[in-house]
Amino acid sequence: MVFNSLTFLVFFAVLLVLHHLPFLSWRAKKVNLLIASYVFYAAWNPPFILLLWASTIVDWFIARGIYAHRDSSRAVRRSWLVISVAVNIGFIAFFKYGEFLLQNWQALMQAFGITWVAPEWDIVLPVGISFYTFVTLSYTLDVYLGRSKPIASFLDYALFVTFFPHLVAGPIVRPTQLVPQFETPKQANRDQMLWGLGLIILGLFEKVVVADGGLSSASDTVFGAKAPVGFADAWLGTLAFSGQIFCDFAGYSTIAVGTALCLGFALPDNFRMPYAAIGFSDFWRRWHMSLSTWLRDYLYIPLGGNRGTEARTYRNLMITMLLGGLWHGANWTFVAWGGLHGLYLAAERWVRERSGVAGDPAGPWNRLALALLTYFLVNITWVFFRASDFGGASRVLAGMFGLAAGAEPVLPTIYMIKVAVIVTGILVVQWLMRNRTVEELVSRAPWWLTGAVAAVMLFAVIVAQGSGEAFIYFQF
Amino acid sequence: MAPLHEQDVVTVREIPDTRFAAIGWLVLALVVLGVAAWEWKMRSLGLLAGDLEDGKSAWAVERRKLESGEHDGVVLIGGSRILFDTDLDAWAEMTGKRPVQLAMPGMNGQPVLKDIAENSAFAGLVVMDVAPTQLFRPPGGGNPAFAGVLDYWRDEGPARRASHRLEILLSEAFAFLDQNYSTTALIDQLDLPNRGRIGGPYMFPWKLSEAGADRQHRLWREIETNERLREHAISVWMRMQGRPGPPEPVVAAICADIAASVAKIRARGGDVVFLRPPSAGAYRARENAMTPRATTWDRMLREAGAFGIHFEDYPAMRGLELPELSHLTREDATRFTRAYVGVLRERYVGLRPGAMLHPGA
Numbered sequence: 001m002v003f004n005s006l007t008f009l010v011f012f013a014v015l016l017v018l019h020h021l022p023f024l025s026w027r028a029k030k031v032n033l034l035i036a037s038y039v040f041y042a043a044w045n046p047p048f049i050l051l052l053w054a055s056t057i058v059d060w061f062i063a064r065g066i067y068a069h070r071d072s073s074r075a076v077r078r079s080w081l082v083i084s085v086a087v088n089i090g091f092i093a094f095f096k097y098g099e100f101l102l103q104n105w106q107a108l109m110q111a112f113g114i115t116w117v118a119p120e121w122d123i124v125l126p127v128g129i130s131f132y133t134f135v136t137l138s139y140t141l142d143v144y145l146g147r148s149k150p151i152a153s154f155l156d157y158a159l160f161v162t163f164f165p166h167l168v169a170g171p172i173v174r175p176t177q178l179v180p181q182f183e184t185p186k187q188a189n190r191d192q193m194l195w196g197l198g199l200i201i202l203g204l205f206e207k208v209v210v211a212d213g214g215l216s217s218a219s220d221t222v223f224g225a226k227a228p229v230g231f232a233d234a235w236l237g238t239l240a241f242s243g244q245i246f247c248d249f250a251g252y253s254t255i256a257v258g259t260a261l262c263l264g265f266a267l268p269d270n271f272r273m274p275y276a277a278i279g280f281s282d283f284w285r286r287w288h289m290s291l292s293t294w295l296r297d298y299l300y301i302p303l304g305g306n307r308g309t310e311a312r313t314y315r316n317l318m319i320t321m322l323l324g325g326l327w328h329g330a331n332w333t334f335v336a337w338g339g340l341h342g343l344y345l346a347a348e349r350w351v352r353e354r355s356g357v358a359g360d361p362a363g364p365w366n367r368l369a370l371a372l373l374t375y376f377l378v379n380i381t382w383v384f385f386r387a388s389d390f391g392g393a394s395r396v397l398a399g400m401f402g403l404a405a406g407a408e409p410v411l412p413t414i415y416m417i418k419v420a421v422i423v424t425g426i427l428v429v430q431w432l433m434r435n436r437t438v439e440e441l442v443s444r445a446p447w448w449l450t451g452a453v454a455a456v457m458l459f460a461v462i463v464a465q466g467s468g469e470a471f472i473y474f475q476f
Numbered sequence: 477m478a479p480l481h482e483q484d485v486v487t488v489r490e491i492p493d494t495r496f497a498a499i500g501w502l503v504l505a506l507v508v509l510g511v512a513a514w515e516w517k518m519r520s521l522g523l524l525a526g527d528l529e530d531g532k533s534a535w536a537v538e539r540r541k542l543e544s545g546e547h548d549g550v551v552l553i554g555g556s557r558i559l560f561d562t563d564l565d566a567w568a569e570m571t572g573k574r575p576v577q578l579a580m581p582g583m584n585g586q587p588v589l590k591d592i593a594e595n596s597a598f599a600g601l602v603v604m605d606v607a608p609t610q611l612f613r614p615p616g617g618g619n620p621a622f623a624g625v626l627d628y629w630r631d632e633g634p635a636r637r638a639s640h641r642l643e644i645l646l647s648e649a650f651a652f653l654d655q656n657y658s659t660t661a662l663i664d665q666l667d668l669p670n671r672g673r674i675g676g677p678y679m680f681p682w683k684l685s686e687a688g689a690d691r692q693h694r695l696w697r698e699i700e701t702n703e704r705l706r707e708h709a710i711s712v713w714m715r716m717q718g719r720p721g722p723p724e725p726v727v728a729a730i731c732a733d734i735a736a737s738v739a740k741i742r743a744r745g746g747d748v749v750f751l752r753p754p755s756a757g758a759y760r761a762r763e764n765a766m767t768p769r770a771t772t773w774d775r776m777l778r779e780a781g782a783f784g785i786h787f788e789d790y791p792a793m794r795g796l797e798l799p800e801l802s803h804l805t806r807e808d809a810t811r812f813t814r815a816y817v818g819v820l821r822e823r824y825v826g827l828r829p830g831a832m833l834h835p836g837a
Contacts, residue, residue: 001635006642008635043635124631147484177487194496213660217677257489266489412676413668442492450494451502458503459510465658 001043003200003255004208011040012259019187019263026185030155033163033263040164041128048126051091056161058087059136063143063150070146077144084140088133095125100330128168130327134294136161139175141298148175156182163265165256169249171270171290178265186264198454199258202438205457206251213464214422215244218415222396223386230407234399237411238379240419241386243426246274248472249288275378275427276434278360278370280344283378295324310353317349318342328385333393337384344377371431511652518652522698525651527686530581531621533640534691536629538576542598548573549826551598554585554605557753559693560685560803563813570817571827575603577691582619582681584611586734589748591626593737599746601824606752606776606784607802608767612722612730621655656683681712684803694806700799709800713759721766727775735780747824750777750784751816754793759801783823785816792818 001008018024018032042049062084069076093101099121109116139160142148151157160179166172188196222229222237229237253270260267270290277283284292303316318339325338352358360367383400387393398404411419433441442450528534541547550567552558552575559579568574578588585604592598647653655661664677682705685693699705738748752773755763767773769786777784787793792815796808804812821827 005635005639006646007638010638010642043638044633045631046634173487174484176484180486191491191496194500195491198499213658217664261489266487268487409671409674412670412674412678414664414666414676414678417668418663437490439490439492442494445494447495447498448502451499452506454499455503455506455510458507459514460659462507462511463514463652463659465653465655465660 001040003252003259004204007043011036011043012262016262027155029185030159030182034155034159037159037162037164037167041162041167044127045124051095051126051129052132052162055088055091055133055136056158059084059140059161060154060157063140066140066144067150081140081144084137088137092129092133095123095129097330098123131170131172132161132167134172134291135166138172138294138298142175151175151179153182163260165260165265166267169252169256170288171253171256171268172294173267173290177268181265188262188264192264193262196258196261196263198442199261200255201454201458201461203251203254203256203258204461206247206254209457209460209464210422210426211244211247211251214418215240215247218411218419219244219386221410221415223388223392225395225410228395228404228407229399229410230404231399231402232416233407233409233411234396234404236416236419238383238386238396238400239423240415242275242375242379242382243419243423245382245385245472246271246426272437273430273433275375276371276430277374278367279374280341280348280377282360283374284341284345291324291327295320299323314346314349317346321345331389333384333387333390336390336393337381340381340384344381368431375427515650515652518654518657521657522696522702523651523654523657524686526648526688527651527654528644528647528688529653529655530685530687530691530693531655532625532628533632533636533643534687535578535580535622535625536632536637537640538578538691539629541576542592542596547576547600549600550575550603551592551600552577552579552603552605553588553592554579554751555583555607555610556581556684556693557607557755557803558603558605558751559691560695561753561809561812563810564690564692566810566813567817570814571821573827574690577693579605580619580622580625581684581693582610583622584613584618586611586730586737587626589734589737593740597744598741599744601746601820601827602741602748603820604748604750606750606773607755607763608752608769608772609716609763612727612767612772614722614726654683675715679712679715682708684709684800694809695799695803697806699803700805706800709802710759713800713802714762719766727772731776731779734776738780738782748780748782749820749823750780750782752784752786752788753812754787754796754798754804756798756801785819787812790815790819 001011015032015036018036019029021029024032038049038052041052062080066077066080069080099118102118102121106116106118139151139157143150151160156179159182160173160175163173163178218240219237222233223241225233250271257267257269268290270288272286272289274283274287277286300316300320303319304312305316306313308316321338321342322335323338325334325336325341328334328337361370380397380400383393383396387396395404399407542551550571550573552562556579559577559581562575562577562579564574564577579585580588584607589602589604592602643653661677665680665682667678668676670676683696684699686696687693696705699709741748750773754760769788773784773786776782785793793812796812797805798808799805803809817827
């Protein structure tokens, strides 16, 4: 079920009523939430609920097994962990990377002159598998690393894994962030409820009006072109995608936070004005924060982080970003996207270490110039993220660097105007909000202005009539 | 020890310090007023409550009828002509059988015919329309609203199905719920000069039909009365017809594919009839120039060994009114339906009222 659908509207209304019934016990309400979360997931494709259950049950028992053997040797505990990783990564490997692995094996065989044809791989990708797998893995890893104890209640644990606001596209929550919230009754008060609804309106506006209605057609046109695209088209198509992917994913995360808040729960932020980032370490502190911190805590630091030699630090950085890229999808273009970000981070680290500059540069114009440079370089990476193959990426990159002489224009004027207006708006808002939160802004604004803006956003969502397009990150 | 990161502590969200109740009432009042004004404006443009959204979900409902057996043995496939120019009530009245409407605007019937032949046990009568320049063209293209529909109808999950039912309920009450008049569509349809040979969304087809239950489409009344809309539709058709005709290998491949599908359906006791609905004026002249009857329509019927009804061959199907040269007025759609169903009824005993035979007999 997608947030931007009428089915979700009805589902959420019924759930809110159930959650606020005065005569139900807290345990009964949690059971309601768990069942509702399973319904939310199964409404997309019912059979795949079995995978979610398998992943949930395996990590429940393995975490308890690891904890029970906490005084045993590291090898014993590690063998328990290996089972968890094998099952979870096995599911992803089969459903998400099966075809990719077979195709690459075929190419490898051909390189050695061996003819082998990969079998047909007509497997549907279970929505959100990469997200809930990371959630269950973080639970087991936390117990393995001694950061936390196993959760005492299976109900709380299952609800932590399955809680529908974060289930299919994050934020990737940690047990410490959410599980304690299930221990005592939670019900939103009036202000939490209305603020939650406000966040839902904001998220829907980002997704339905800006991403789908404003920007998707331009990026689809440019990245769907079969012939070379010119300078203006290539740049506008890429800028459109930069705005689309942000508004799509940040919109989803904002709705997720809002729905949880309406039920009385707090989910963490996933984005903080990423296009106002100055440098790439700053970018990754602002973009998909729950993934970047997951990769930091469960991959980069266990690899050694920056505790070894300088070369080892760069190696760890690259491994983390390459795998982070691959996490997004079974395509070498995603690896290239991650690799570019790894190179950017490494280059920034190298420059900072040699220049001795630790924080942001002095002077507003210097900061703005560096932010624009960061955004420019981020856009280069988006080409690999959006293109379906390297041929498509090279066509767009050639256009962006003025190497597609004689290319026919592909973008209608109306799409060009929409991209220019919307992307400029996004950049200005993010720059002005760089060190602020929406909560601060609303606290300082007159109530009538907040109300008028929210009304315009909701009206725009209604008359834009989104056709229930799935969120981009569902495919990951 | 203090936690290192915010991921190590329970999340707490800041709630802004503002007058939430006042904001809530203001939002409610402004949105109700705005939606009421928008609804009034859309009705003044000719949109009607009860005009249902067509698309993959609506099509999937009809396609699944073939699998569940909830049909009378007749299915209509093809593009917008058989979709707009067929009166399902007239069909039912004349034959006692209500067809399943599987035609799609901007598409042709060949892939659907193949799907029915290969992926269903349907053994009734298939009536496929032929808009020659739509059918005889290289693969690809078509209406993006129906892209991937042949997989979608099988894979559609419960959430999508439920959303479709809710959309129908809301469409019964609100006229403004029409994708052709969403703000995105209205903005995209602004007439701005474009670079090079780009047509842009201004030159995509705009709203042409109204739809009711069972995907009963009719030409939108506004097309009959609003000159601007009519002229726009004609300019879109003429632009689309400005392309060269299909190369011979494309025609050969399409004819062979259709013949194979017809043979499969016949082998299990069904039949396929082809229908060429009317077109008019300069549009028809271009169609004839790009896809001459002898090398497309006649060839296809010959290779498939199939029966076809070409509007040019029946006096009752000529002289009908086509406001934008491609689709009939609603009154003439009923006349045309009665005319071609009359021909079918002569040929197929199973289509005569009260007949116990299946429609393909």
